[in-house]
Amino acid sequence: MSAYCRYVLTHYNALATGVNWFLPASWGTNLQNFYGMPWEIFRTDKMLDNTKRPVTLVTKAGGVPSYFSRMSLLPEYGLSITILVGGDNRVLAELQEAVTSSLVRAAEAAVWKDVESIYTRSYTAAEPSGLNSSATFGSDSLLGLTLETFISNSTDVFETLLPTFAGVRRGQPWHAQLVPTLLYNNETTQQGEIWRLLIVPERTGKDKVLDDWCNTDIDVANYAGLPINEVVFWHEENEVELPAWRVRMRRSEQPTLDDEAKFVIQQG
Numbered sequence: 001m002s003a004y005c006r007y008v009l010t011h012y013n014a015l016a017t018g019v020n021w022f023l024p025a026s027w028g029t030n031l032q033n034f035y036g037m038p039w040e041i042f043r044t045d046k047m048l049d050n051t052k053r054p055v056t057l058v059t060k061a062g063g064v065p066s067y068f069s070r071m072s073l074l075p076e077y078g079l080s081i082t083i084l085v086g087g088d089n090r091v092l093a094e095l096q097e098a099v100t101s102s103l104v105r106a107a108e109a110a111v112w113k114d115v116e117s118i119y120t121r122s123y124t125a126a127e128p129s130g131l132n133s134s135a136t137f138g139s140d141s142l143l144g145l146t147l148e149t150f151i152s153n154s155t156d157v158f159e160t161l162l163p164t165f166a167g168v169r170r171g172q173p174w175h176a177q178l179v180p181t182l183l184y185n186n187e188t189t190q191q192g193e194i195w196r197l198l199i200v201p202e203r204t205g206k207d208k209v210l211d212d213w214c215n216t217d218i219d220v221a222n223y224a225g226l227p228i229n230e231v232v233f234w235h236e237e238n239e240v241e242l243p244a245w246r247v248r249m250r251r252s253e254q255p256t257l258d259d260e261a262k263f264v265i266q267q268g
Contacts, residue, residue, distance in 0.1 A: 001071060001082040001084075002080070002082065005071060005073060005080035005082065006080070008021070008073060008080075009073055009075060009078055009079075009080060012075065021036075021037075022036065022039070022041075022056075022058050022073075022075055023036065024036055024041050025037050028040075028041075032044055036058065038060060039058050039059065039060055040059045040060060040061065041056065041057070041058050041059070042056070042057045042059060043055070043056050043057075044057075047100075047101055047104055047105070048104070048105065048108055048141065049105065049141075050141055050142055051141050051142045053141075053142075053144075055074065055076065055104055056074070056075065056076065057072045057073070057074060057100070058072070058073040058074075058075065059071060059072045059073070063089070066086060066087060067084070067085070067086050068084075068085050068086075068089045068092050069082070069083065069084045069085070069092075070082075070083050070092060070096060072096070072100060074104065077104065077107045077108075077111070079103065079104075079107060081096075081099055081100060081103065083095050083096060083099070108141065112139065112140070112141050115139045115145060116139050118235070119137050119139060119145055119233070120137055120138055120139045121136075121137055121251050121252065122134065122135070122136045122137075122251070122252040123135045123136075123137075123239070123240050123249035123250060123251055123252060124249055124250060124252055125247055125248075125249050125250075126239060126248050126249055126250035131153050131247060132151060132153060132154040133151055133152050133153055133245075133247045133249060134149070134150075134151045134249065135147060135149060135150045135151070135240065135242075135249055136148045136149040136150075137178075137240075143175055143177060143200075144177050144178070145177070145178040145195075146175055146176055146177050146178065147176040147177075147178065147197055147231075148176075150162075150176075152245055152247065153247075158176075162176060162199055163199070172201055172202070172204065173201070173202040173204070174199055174200060174201045174202055175199075175200055175202065176197055176198070176199055176200075177197070177198050177199075177200045178195045178196070178197055178198075178231060179195060179196045179197075179198055179218060180193070180194075180195055181194045181195060181196060181218075185232050185234075191234065191235075191236060192232050192233070192234055192241075193232065193233040193235070194230060194231075194232055195230070195231045195232070195233065196218045196219070196227065196229050196230060196231070197229040197230075197231055198216070198218070198229070222244070223244045224244065226243045226244035227243075227244060228244045228245075229244075230242065230243055230244060234248075237250075238250060238251040239251065
């Protein structure tokens, strides 16, 4: 079962042409449950501490008299859990709760520790020379990886383009969040991680019912044929690139040995 789960976790998006095997195929009886083919999919916002970000469990349960099982895959973390029990089937749910919650919370803490050491940095313009351009990236478990400041050739983009670009209402708080595409500028060497920047409006306490209607459009605008919100991390060169802005920035401080070691571990 472990070998099967490992294979599915690494091939679920390529088992059939154009099909993501982990996507729901129909609704369940409430907002957290869905049916896949052949999965029972569960999403919950109660598992993580300090954030309402949902965790998805792609599961399959089964059994015969006196023997019960459940396989759970967590694609965001690359983890899987298989529980096989004999006797009273109530122990299956107890084991699932104890093992899943503890494992996911530990994995979440490790993820954000790595994100902070690898991505949370300040950058200044490297190419072309003479530009007054800089950017600062931050991270936490609530907001994810964020762009906190961005100066483009002496212009504060946070005060000018970004709110207009995103259509944020005047006075509404927002933050600039990065979303991984899981693609690389050089797919052969897997160098140049490609991310997209999204402007995320924050809740004000006066939200309307339809404010929950949120289509996540990742590619929203181009400039000179390039996505205006594309961000490329070149870890090997300690640089970040914004192609549409024609700027490449170098990390302000050099990585420590621990940072480099963590990066090698992550890539491995």
